[in-house]
Amino acid sequence: MTGRVLFSSQCAFPFFPAFRTVSSSASRLTKSVRFRHSLASFSNCNSHVHSGEDKTTQKDPFVITTPLYYVNAPPHMGSAYTTIAADAIARFQRLLGKKVIFITGTDEHGEKIATAAAAHGCSPSEHCDAVSESYRLLWKDLDVAYDKFIRTTDPIHERIVREFYEKVLSRGDIYRADYEGLYCVNCEEYKDEKELLENNCCPVHLKPCVLRKEDNYFFALSKYHKSLEEVFSQNPNFIQPSFRSNEVQGWINSGLRDFSISRASVEWGIPVPNDKKQTVYVWFDALLGYISALLDGKQEPTLENAISLGWPASLHLIGKDILRFHAVYWPAMLMSAGLNLPKMVFGHGFLTKDGMKMGKSLGNTLEPKDLVNRFGSDAVRYFFLREVEFGNDGDYSEERFINTVNGHLANTIGNLLNRTLGLMKKNCNSTVAVDSAIAAEANVFKETVGELVEKARAHYENLSLSSACECILEIANAGNLYMDKHSPWSLFKKGGASSESAAKDLVIILEAVRIISVALSPVAPQLCLRIHSQLGYSEDTFEALTWEDTRWGGLKAGQIMAQPKPVFERIELKHDGEDESGSIGKVEKEKKKIERQMVAET
Numbered sequence: 266m267t268g269r270v271l272f273s274s275q276c277a278f279p280f281f282p283a284f285r286t287v288s289s290s291a292s293r294l295t296k297s298v299r300f301r302h303s304l305a306s307f308s309n310c311n312s313h314v315h316s317g318e319d320k321t322t323q324k325d326p327f328v329i330t331t332p333l334y335y336v337n338a339p340p341h342m343g344s345a346y347t348t349i350a351a352d353a354i355a356r357f358q359r360l361l362g363k364k365v366i367f368i369t370g371t372d373e374h375g376e377k378i379a380t381a382a383a384a385h386g387c388s389p390s391e392h393c394d395a396v397s398e399s400y401r402l403l404w405k406d407l408d409v410a411y412d413k414f415i416r417t418t419d420p421i422h423e424r425i426v427r428e429f430y431e432k433v434l435s436r437g438d439i440y441r442a443d444y445e446g447l448y449c450v451n452c453e454e455y456k457d458e459k460e461l462l463e464n465n466c467c468p469v470h471l472k473p474c475v476l477r478k479e480d481n482y483f484f485a486l487s488k489y490h491k492s493l494e495e496v497f498s499q500n501p502n503f504i505q506p507s508f509r510s511n512e513v514q515g516w517i518n519s520g521l522r523d524f525s526i527s528r529a530s531v532e533w534g535i536p537v538p539n540d541k542k543q544t545v546y547v548w549f550d551a552l553l554g555y556i557s558a559l560l561d562g563k564q565e566p567t568l569e570n571a572i573s574l575g576w577p578a579s580l581h582l583i584g585k586d587i588l589r590f591h592a593v594y595w596p597a598m599l600m601s602a603g604l605n606l607p608k609m610v611f612g613h614g615f616l617t618k619d620g621m622k623m624g625k626s627l628g629n630t631l632e633p634k635d636l637v638n639r640f641g642s643d644a645v646r647y648f649f650l651r652e653v654e655f656g657n658d659g660d661y662s663e664e665r666f667i668n669t670v671n672g673h674l675a676n677t678i679g680n681l682l683n684r685t686l687g688l689m690k691k692n693c694n695s696t697v698a699v700d701s702a703i704a705a706e707a708n709v710f711k712e713t714v715g716e717l718v719e720k721a722r723a724h725y726e727n728l729s730l731s732s733a734c735e736c737i738l739e740i741a742n743a744g745n746l747y748m749d750k751h752s753p754w755s756l757f758k759k760g761g762a763s764s765e766s767a768a769k770d771l772v773i774i775l776e777a778v779r780i781i782s783v784a785l786s787p788v789a790p791q792l793c794l795r796i797h798s799q800l801g802y803s804e805d806t807f808e809a810l811t812w813e814d815t816r817w818g819g820l821k822a823g824q825i826m827a828q829p830k831p832v833f834e835r836i837e838l839k840h841d842g843e844d845e846s847g848s849i850g851k852v853e854k855e856k857k858k859i860e861r862q863m864v865a866e867t
């Protein structure tokens with residue numbers, strides 16, 4: 266049965282009969298799909314919608330948001346994935362010198378929360394306090410440096426929701442009607458029969474939807490059909506990656522149905538202004554968290570004040586499961602309230618387990634805390650950002666995880682630094698003999714590093730985080746090749762001019778590693794800090810680094826290196842060396858090669 270409005274008391278807007286959605290699981294992504302879009306070049310998509318209101322300037326902060334996670338259960342690797350990616354993007358923007366406001370938080374109202382609290386024998390607010398805290402703790406463990414953490418149970422947020430609701434009401438965009446339809450409690454959403462699986466099961470949660478009949482307040486989404494079409498045609502980059510934009514435009518083209526923004530049966534929520542018997546629908550409430558988060562506690566909690574502190578957001582980073590809320594509902598709500606639209610919504614893919622979305626409701630999750638405890642935060646951050654092409658789905662396997670981080674972080678980057686520092690200690694008293702700019706005059710390797718850094722920057726700007734990592738790893742690969750080709754250890758043995766040349770080679774390599782430590786810092790901050798320290802810099806100078814520091818020439822004569830110490834401990838395998846033929850065997854062979862190399866270089 267398709268949901269339908271049974272009775273409308275003041276319905277001023279026609280309904281589009283069939284709002285056909287394309288379920289996210291039905292839209293299979295191919296690995297070959299690529300997107301090209303630069304945040305730097307993105308123009309604000311508001312001017313045509315509310316011309317004159319857009320006051321965007323170069324000085325505006327870069328405001329990035331993650332979804333506000335639903336506290337029906339503690340975080341899992343899926344929630345961590347979005348947050349790690351947002352953190353890497355925020356760190357990159359800070360390196361570029363932008364003022365960044367990185368917003369995350371928790372969505373704490375609704376039926377599922379009340380049910381989860383009851384199941385744990387506590388009140389909804391006790392439940393929210395505990396689960397919200399578990400998100401904060403995880404972000405700490407994962408080195409997530411957010412600027413704002415908003416909880417939708419914060420009274421300040423409630424003020425913003427009420428003011429926004431009243432604005433939309435005064436615009437004539439809210440009306441009351443009876444509604445009957447199929448509801449997925451896990452999505453907290455009425456579903457269209459066409460998007461459901463057999464037995465009316467939700468395609469995301471695989472649980473049957475229930476038939477519900479309610480007297481609700483509705484938001485006149487259908488009224489914004491034309492304006493939304495305009496947003497999309499004039500701002501082709503609004504939704505990224507571009508293949509998701511096509512999906513959203515398909516939804517819009519097939520008609521938009523008004524949606525209910527209140528619940529009569531849910532007590533745990535923000536009361537509807539002027540009707541205490543109903544609470545505001547959890548999505549209508551939660552999306553506003555992106556705005557209320559901007560308040561800094563120093564001002565009256567009004568929409569105007571919040572907006573003045575950084576709206577519109579530069580980038581909403583979300584999973585593809587909540588694309589419709591961010592790409593259709595949210596822009597229409599903002600237009601109704603006369604507010605600017607976010608500049609971009611990026612819907613990334615799912616981390617999957619056996620092909621199914623990892624999620625709290627399905628319970629098939631991977632514990633990020635467990636991964637951090639076993640492998641460290643850099644390994645977790647690097648693996649997911651490097652190995653899952655941002656925008657597409659990705660499956661986790663422990664074997665691939667260990668091979669990737671051992672191969673890239675320990676054997677390639679870590680070993681390059683370690684072997685060079687070893688030679689430096691033995692032959693140069695751990696002291697940089699000559700400025701890196703002089704050492705590399707007319708050196709082709711320096712040009713290669715410069716080109717790769719430029720590519721990495723462009724990839725970061727395009728949100729192609731995996732490709733950015735790839736370019737940075739290429740620098741380390743080129744460095745290892747340079748070392749092997751020049752074999753400074755044998756030049757030192759010759760002495761004289763050869764020794765001088767070998768000392769220069771070491772400076773050249775270390776300068777490349779220094780550049781890596783800046784360029785990779787958005788993804789693996791702790792590892793890069795350790796590299797920075799090994800190169801003889803103090804910790805506080807790390808905080809002050811900018812992307813300008815990826816330019817060749819930072820290492821200066823006289824700089825004293827720290828004692829060589831591995832910056833990334835190789836993860837030891839359970840079946841050490843047993844599987845010489847498989848991919849684990851390859852990493853083991855690499856490890857043995859490094860051991861042989863170290864003997865040769867002494």
Ligand SMILES: Nc1ncnc2c1ncn2[C@@H]1O[C@H](COP(=O)(O)OP(=O)(O)OP(=O)(O)O)[C@@H](O)[C@H]1O
Nearest residue numbers: 334335343344347583584615616622623624625626
């Ligand atoms: N498997 C996943 N892969 C990637 N991101 C995910 C995944 N699961 C959750 N997320 C992130 O969390 C957001 C959804 O947050 P929510 O708190 O609803 O978690 P959830 O585990 O998806 O919940 P549920 O399983 O109840 O739908 C997604 O939009 C995405 O940003």
Ligand SMILES: [Zn+2]
Nearest residue numbers: 449452467470
């Ligand atoms: Zn669902």
